[in-house]
Amino acid sequence: MKRAGGKNRRSGQDVSSIRHIAADGFQVRRATPRDADIIAWHRARMFQDMGAVAGEAFEILRTKARINLEQWLKKGRYIGWLASPADQPEMVVAGAGVQLQAILPRPLSISTIGEGQQGTIVNVFTEPQWRRRGIAGLLIQEIIVWSKNQQLDRLILHASDEGRSIYEKVGFIASNEMRLAVDS
Secondary structure, three states, X not given: OOOXXXXXXXXXXXXXXXXXXXXXXXXXXXXXXXXXXXXXHHHHHHHHHOOOOOOHHHXXXXXXXXXXXHHHHHHOOEEEEEEEEOOOOOOOOEEEEEEEEEXXXXXXXXXXXXXXXXXXXXXXXXXXXXXXXXXXXXHHHHHHHHHHHHOOXXXXXXXXXXXXXXXXXXXXXXXXXXXXXXXX
């Protein structure tokens, strides 16, 4: 399988390609800064589907996300993948991404110390009429392989109730994370 990517951050080995054909006739490609608008749309729709944003807040979120995504894609702080039907590569039907963060070195096991880079999986979204075809799972598999090639210490995510089974199938487990939403 061809991998979209860049260079492995430790070895410098090139692990990149433009796109590949995934299972069931879907094409997966790496996102570019030109894709910031569709990714921002997916992000706002994802929150809308979860009941976390409505009305005017939808457009505010989409606009703010687009600005950040364009900058982060250029700087490599956000790595995204988009899926299309293989016979219609211009039609993006799903996407997912990884927001990269430097973290302090931490134990990965009792005898292994991580290097200090983690990825947070975000913006996993499939257009409603394309759901239940395995596309989100394909994107998550793509992220996992890319993350291993980049030697990230860990991947984390916040799963919606609807998406939880996708992540559990590929080995994600619930953690001890707690959250505080600080009101402005």
